[in-house]
Amino acid sequence: xxxxxxxxxxxxxxxxxxxxxxxxxxxxxxxxxxxxxxxxxxxxxxxxxxxxxxxxxxxxxxxxxxxxxxxxxxxxxxxxxxxxxxxxxxxxxxxxxxxxxxxxxxxxxxxxxxxxxxxxxxxxxxxxxxxxxxxxxxxxxxxxxxxxxxxxxxxxxxxxxxxxxxxxxxxxxxxxxxxxxxxxxxxxxxxxxxxxxxxxxxxxxxxxxxxxxxxxxxxxxxxxxxxxxxxxxxxxxxxxxxxxxxxxxxxxxxxxxxxxxxxxxxxxxxxxxxxxxxxxxxxxxxxxxxxxxxxxxxxxxxxxxxxxxxxxxxxxxxxxxxxxxxxxxxxxxxxxxxxxxxx
Numbered sequence: 001x002x003x004x005x006x007x008x009x010x011x012x013x014x015x016x017x018x019x020x021x022x023x024x025x026x027x028x029x030x031x032x033x034x035x036x037x038x039x040x041x042x043x044x045x046x047x048x049x050x051x052x053x054x055x056x057x058x059x060x061x062x063x064x065x066x067x068x069x070x071x072x073x074x075x076x077x078x079x080x081x082x083x084x085x086x087x088x089x090x091x092x093x094x095x096x097x098x099x100x101x102x103x104x105x106x107x108x109x110x111x112x113x114x115x116x117x118x119x120x121x122x123x124x125x126x127x128x129x130x131x132x133x134x135x136x137x138x139x140x141x142x143x144x145x146x147x148x149x150x151x152x153x154x155x156x157x158x159x160x161x162x163x164x165x166x167x168x169x170x171x172x173x174x175x176x177x178x179x180x181x182x183x184x185x186x187x188x189x190x191x192x193x194x195x196x197x198x199x200x201x202x203x204x205x206x207x208x209x210x211x212x213x214x215x216x217x218x219x220x221x222x223x224x225x226x227x228x229x230x231x232x233x234x235x236x237x238x239x240x241x242x243x244x245x246x247x248x249x250x251x252x253x254x255x256x257x258x259x260x261x262x263x264x265x266x267x268x269x270x271x272x273x274x275x276x277x278x279x280x281x282x283x284x285x286x287x288x289x290x291x292x293x294x295x296x297x298x299x300x301x302x303x304x305x306x307x308x309x310x311x312x313x314x315x316x317x318x319x320x321x322x323x324x325x326x327x328x329x330x331x332x333x334x335x336x337x338x339x340x341x342x343x
Contacts, residue, residue: 033210034058040069041176043200049187050194050210057190061183061197068179071095072171074119074128084161085119085168092154092161099171099178099283100154100161106174106287109307113299114291115262117150119170125267127258128170132249134256140265147262177240177286180204184282202240204282214331219314222274229274229316230334238282242289243274261294270296271317278328279311288313297323301341308343 034055035048047061048054072095073079084090092100106114119128121143126132151164163169171178176199183197187206195206196215205215219229222243232239244257244267261268275292279285288311292300297315304313304325312327322338329340 031210036062038062038066040065041179041199043176045199047183047197048195049192049206051190051192053190054192057187057192057195060190061186064182064186065179065199068095068175068182072099072175074168074170074172081169081171084163088163088165088167090161092157092159094157095178096161097154097157099174100152102178102283103171103174103287106284106291109310110288110291110295110303112262113294114173114287115147116169116171116173117147117152117167118260118262119168120166121147121260121262121265122170122172122258123168125256125258125260126249127247132251132256134251135265144263144265147265173242173290174283174287176200176202177238177283180238180282180286202238202282202286204238205235208235219276220274222316223320225320226336229276229314229322229336230332230338232278232328233331233333234278236280238279238285239276240279240282240285240289241274241276242293244268244272244293245274259290259293268294270294270299271319272296272315273318274316275300276314277311278313281310285311301325304341305343 031051032054033048033050035046036058037044037046047058049058070076071079072081074081074085076082080090080093080096103116121140122128124135124139124143146166150167154161179199180197180202184204184206187195193207194210197204201220203217205217209215214233214235217232217234217239219232220241221228222245242259244259248255248257257267259268270293272293275289277285277289292313295303297317300313300315308327312325315323322336323341324332324338325341326343
């Protein structure tokens with residue numbers, strides 16, 4: 001009798017275990033995809049994720065990016081950056097400290113080709129308010145002199161940030177990359193392992209597609225010669241592009257774009273049409289896409305050879321030539337002939 005009861009108990013336990021395993025497997029398989037689009041940071045953005053309750057995760061990302069946009073705006077009187085520029089001082093929050101540190105890193109790496117203190121020059125050209133003009137050369141010379149001695153003093157979050165007299169900053173060249181980083185952090189916290197963040201062409205691919213394959217990310221073409229420059233197949237990478245075609249104006253037959261060379265005060269004339277950075281670090285990638293556009297192909301290649309563990313790049317010049325670094329040659333495909341830059 002005892003043995004019979006033991007068998008019955010064992011059988012019941014096995015049934016319960018089987019049911020529990022089935023429920024767990026069913027729950028694991030019950031994943032869905034949610035996507036939303038919105039306008040922020042002067043561009044259209046889309047975010048999609050696959051997992052359990054992806055809607056909550058995606059909407060949390062959207063809300064965080066919208067809040068970040070308001071906080072970093074150079075024109076919104078309520079933003080921390082606006083107050084800093086107007087008064088020369090503010091109390092730093094975590095976002096501001098992170099961006100100041102990452103901007104300083106990019107500036108040092110690029111020998112000044114990326115500089116958030118270029119804002120007064122951008123403003124003089126009218127790129128901040130879409131009231132475009134070609135500044136007087138003497139004015140630009142004075143602004144470049146001021147830029148060369150601009151200082152930003154800060155320590156930690158909760159402590160003061162101070163700008164030297166005449167210094168103003170703009171995170172426009174790094175903000176979308178940081179927004180991608182914030183999105184990635186939120187998805188990680190929600191245990192989302194498959195997501196695609198597209199912030200106006202700045203793409204951050206998290207994990208792999210729901211079917212387990214790599215994400216295919218198109219590299220935009222800056223001209224009408226090609227639909228796109230090529231396709232990158234990857235996971236857990238940011239793909240961020242900068243080009244003069246994104247924002248520009250024409251005056252007396254001359255096109256002036258928004259990517260300013262801090263050393264001259266004029267739009268960069270480096271021979272680049274677009275530069276795409278591929279990196280694990282979306283914030284740094286955003287800054288470096290601007291920096292390498294300013295530096296030109298030779299400077300970009302030299303910087304990459306010294307820091308190839310940090311990033312790879314795709315460079316499309318103003319003659320229609322395409323160059324890629326060897327770190328992406330196995331994941332990049334294109335109908336355009338390209339040259340591989342070796343270490």
